[in-house]
Amino acid sequence: MPVVKPKYYFEDFQAGDRFVSPARTIGLAEIGLFAGLSGDYNPIHTDAVFSAESQFGERIAHGVLGLSVLTGLMTRTGVFEAGTIALLGIEQWRFQAPVKAGDTVRVIIDIEETRPTSDGARGVLVRRVSLVNQRDEVCQSGVLPLLMKRRPAGE
Numbered sequence: 668m669p670v671v672k673p674k675y676y677f678e679d680f681q682a683g684d685r686f687v688s689p690a691r692t693i694g695l696a697e698i699g700l701f702a703g704l705s706g707d708y709n710p711i712h713t714d715a716v717f718s719a720e721s722q723f724g725e726r727i728a729h730g731v732l733g734l735s736v737l738t739g740l741m742t743r744t745g746v747f748e749a750g751t752i753a754l755l756g757i758e759q760w761r762f763q764a765p766v767k768a769g770d771t772v773r774v775i776i777d778i779e780e781t782r783p784t785s786d787g788a789r790g791v792l793v794r795r796v797s798l799v800n801q802r803d804e805v806c807q808s809g810v811l812p813l814l815m816k817r818r819p820a821g822e
Contacts, residue, residue: 673750676818677790680778688740688774690801693728695768701732727765733772733807734760737798740774752789752814760809764800771801779810783817790815 702708707729710717718726734757742748766772780793792815797808 673816675746675750676822677750677781677783677792677815678818680781680792680815682778682780684778686744686746686776688776689743690771690773691736691740692771693732693736693766693768695726697736698726698728698732698768701729701735705729705731723765723767725767727767728770730762730807733762733766733798736772737774737796737807740772741776741796744774744776746776747813747815750816752816755791755812755814758810758812760807762807764804764806766798766800766806770806772798772806775799784814788817790817 698712702713709729711721711723712718712726712729715726718724775797777795778792779795781790782793783790792813794811794813795808796811798806800806
């Protein structure tokens with residue numbers, strides 16, 4: 668199997684860069700599958716009668732389902748995956764609005780800072796990311812710092 672060479676290395680980013688992912692619709696099937704995968708059967712996610720009487724008026728996606736979809740949509744940009752070494756954390760994360768069945772979400776990624784590591788062999792991208800629905804409402808947002816490969820000498 669051939670080695671996938673990164674399209675983007677640490678040096679290809681600068682503060683102020685913005686990337687937008689393709690969109691994806693979240694349905695009741697995804698919500699149900701995530702409940703089964705995670706074991707989180709909270710009725711706000713799984714019970715139509717219970718959730719209809721809630722402040723949301725319907726079933727909503729698990730917060731961490733939104734976060735999981737966000738990470739998947741980020742890879743669909745084709746920008747980060749091959750040059751990534753490691754996700755360094757999830758910082759300042761906020762759940763700002765529910766993701767409801769039928770919502771179509773996308774991810775907006777803003778590069779806030781780039782800094783080489785102390786050994787100079789890698790670099791850190793400070794990325795502010797937002798999960799946004801079809802009404803341009805921010806459902807979730809926070810910072811996902813990423814450790815990236817630097818461009819090899821001679822490239």
